[in-house]
Amino acid sequence: DAGVTQSPTHLIKTRGQHVTLRCSPISGHKSVSWYQQVLGQGPQFIFQYYEKEERGRGNFPDRFSARQFPNYSSELNVNALLLGDSALYLCASSLAELAGKGDTEAFFGQGTRLTVV
Amino acid sequence: RKEVEQDPGPFNVPEGATVAFNCTYSNSASQSFFWYRQDCRKEPKLLMSVYSSGNEDGRFTAQLNRASQYISLLIRDSKLSDSATYLCVVNTRNTGFQKLVFGTGTRLLVSP
DSSP states (O other): OOOOEEEOSEEEEOTTOOEEEEEEOOTTOOEEEEEEEOTTSOOEEEEEEETTEEEEEOSOOTTEEEEEOTTSOEEEEEOSOOGGGOEEEEEEEESSSSOBSGGGBOEEOOOEEEEEO | OOSEEEOOOOEEEETTOOEEEEEEEOOTTOOEEEEEEEOTTSOOEEEEEOOTTOEEETTEEEEEETTTTEEEEEEOSOOGGGOEEEEEEEEEEETTEEEEEEOOOEEEEEEO
């Protein structure tokens, strides 16, 4: 069975550009969350989508946006890239809205490593 | 103050040693608690949940003290393969949605 897949795996962008990152959840999972992990830090929550609706948003500027499609895949968009946006962007999927253990465990994709120059 | 605080380490231990990691969280409304493991340049993976009664999974023991808002992870008989970053994670309900809040991680290096 395929796990959570993210594309691309690596990306280099210039300041001011925009970027779209993609995530396909595990089949049957309806919840997708996005996290940003800067080097040396733990992942920081950006968005959660459940059943194609935004359920939560972290403390990120409006340059960050996301959406979830009818097949539960998701996109994260970042506009007007800054050097500080360089990070590993992680997508996590879970069956239910609650990210816990067992049936609700959150599974992470391998991430997209974004470098802004 | 960070919502979840951990000593970043690194903890350098020899094979066979016992090592303990601690973590504190600030949101008393936090509902679920976990330890995740993250290998270098890889994604985090769930190691184990943490319960107030304490729980054990092989060489790993986790403990939660809700009154002190304190979480611990004990690794016995360390293996080289235990070298990784261990992330303390709290599931917090925040204005109608739930999110995972991660600590910065504690790096463990097990040497021969």
